[in-house]
Amino acid sequence: MTPPDEHPRTETATAPPPQCPAHAYGTGGVARLYGPAAEADPMGLYEQLRERYGAVAPVLLHGDLPAWLVLGYRENLDVMRTPSRFSRDSRNWRDMREGKLPPEHPLAPISTWQPICAFADGQVHERWRGAINDSIGRFDRRGMRRHITRFAGQLVDRFCTAGKADLVDDFAEHLPMLVMTQLLGMPEEYGPRLVKAARDMIKGTETAVSSNAYVQETLRKLVVRKRADPGPDFTSWLLEHPSELTDDEVQQHLRLVLIAAYETTANLIANTLRMVLTDPRCRANLAGGHMTLPDAVEQILWDEPPFTTILGRWATQDTELGGHKIKSGDPLVLGLAAANLDTAIRPDPTAPVHGNRSHLAFSGGAHECPGQDIGRAIADTGIEALLTRLPDIRLAVPEDELTWVSALMSRHLVELPVEFTPQQPQPMPVPELPAPAPAADAEEPVGSAADQEVPALPAAERRSWWASLTRWLRRR
Template structure:
């Protein structure tokens, strides 16, 4: 990025808008993508930057490191589809080479180069990505959905007698981690602490480095155990793939899959539930058969993508993007949420989008999320199970009392309190494990001698305990 002092002093882009707090802007009047001002209203900031700069805007990351925020839909696709100009290799980043991101920097866990496909291009990327795609493809989709339903039912069993719940912490955050730890072959006891560590890493907080170390240690022990005693799980399949990944390569890819799946899916579940509980138009479309639950999930992926931005891409050469002069070594941040409401491709961002998956919620190009279908399955199957169990569920507080917290890469609900008619837990099979939903402190690191967790067959419920989801959803909609 061109340093601020190289701009003309009369350049109007260097003056922070008067309505914005001074701390929202750094040297040269460039907007900060971190701190309270940016986190309180990220979408408002994106639109402000779009008005001032167009499809690509100069911004500052933690520590006032310069970067470019890509706001336009077509520009995001251009960046993701041309690795010759915009690489995923963070070693290209000038500030990284100059030592401006020490190990304790908040962005270090998500930007320091690692031996994973997310930081590679070309043949190296293809080798790693092929191992992931092939291993993910070995899961039976119907079997995965049965596991999702089993875990969702266990979570609902934990609060259904109360007649109330807080769905972010009691449901949306735990379901993806329970499913993913199962698919990776981890004991379910890992889940609670991993939920907290994963969220902390994504936030880029002062403790992000320590949280990253916890995740790495848990996965290091998992790889060692599966190398000695493989099973029918994602970890074992990566280890035995013809690409011959090293243990470290497997560990780092497990971290990538686990963290990305957790954050995106937890946010997607919470945002979809909020829409179902608060949006009369959505309820009417579902009740009238004009929208299915997967359609509702896709609408949320357009309007509230789980990752608002992604760091990053790094320019391999001097180039130009949307009129901005990008220098070799510059960092670029993909503005996924901003791109999804770009009026160049979506003239009316408030209009429903049915049957259209061209959003950028899962990024694009060669690095598009390989696990997006599993994420969709966890969201719509989990929500289906919840609504089937609690057909009269409704928001327990006024909608305007809901609060969000934001970070560089994501924005998520703090709480989603609901109420419903008290229900009895479903009868469980005698050998069915219960979902672990305690606090992070309740689950310490299991040792490498723990019994490997295979993927058991879902228990058979007693006859008559499940109803048609559609009939339950219709009853729920009619009660609204």
């Protein structure tokens, strides 16, 4: 990429737009995607860049490394779908080859090449991605939802007697990691510290490197244990897959799945809960049957995707994108949030989008998120369990007092304080032991352990979530 002061279309526009803080801009008037100014209002910055440069804008990453931010929907798809021009292999990054991203650089944990499908194209990508897809496909969806409901209930039990809670700190940030540690075959007690390390690493903070080291060591020990004692879990399935992944390849893919699933799902839960609690249009549509909870989740994926941007792709050749000349070795940042609001495909970004999954919240092309349905399941099942237990839940502060924290790749609520009528914890019902099966039925398969862990309530004790939610909405 050309130096910032020679960046395309910036030669005569070295001063930032008057409505944007000057310190958001670096050398040559090119906007930084990091620092207080950029993180205060990332969506506002994206729109200013779109107005100034069009569908692709020159930007600066940490350390004022030059990059391109892809803002247009079609341009993002072009990048995602043409690996021959825009590779996922970060070894193409010219600045990295020149030693400008040492191990202690904040972006090193998420950009240094690793033996995982997210950094590969072609046959190598197909081998690794095939193992991921096949292993995810082995999950028992009904059993997984029962795990989600059980963990959501445990979290609600921790605060239900108080009549108040912070749904970010007490619920959204813990549920995905509890579920993922279960699916990966990890002890549940790993969850709390992994939550902290995962979020710190994805922010690209000064301690991101040490947080990454903790996650890596935890997963290394898990792989060693599962190699010796496999079980019905994602880690064991990767280890036994016909593609014969090495222990290191399994470890790195576990990290990829864990971090991606955690960050996206925690943000998705928090953002959906905020919309349900604060948006009168959403409440009216849910109460009137014009929108279901999965519809609400999908709307959030359009309007507030869990990852606002993704670093990245790297140009394999000199090419053109959005009217800009891209040089071989240039990095590209996929602007998922900006693309979802591109008026070229959403003339009215404020209009609801029902039954449409063509958003880019989970990226696209060959590298589209393989676990997106798991994320959706954790979000809608967990929120369903929460609203069923606390049908009169309401926001405890004015909506304009809610605050967000942003980083390069994500934006999330700091707190979501709520109030509700105090409830008593619900002990898990103890199932009656089934009678011994007749000898003739000895060969008949039984349900999985996951299916048996959370027994169904008797019919008289089951409550309709939809009826509970409708009652709650009508009280508003």
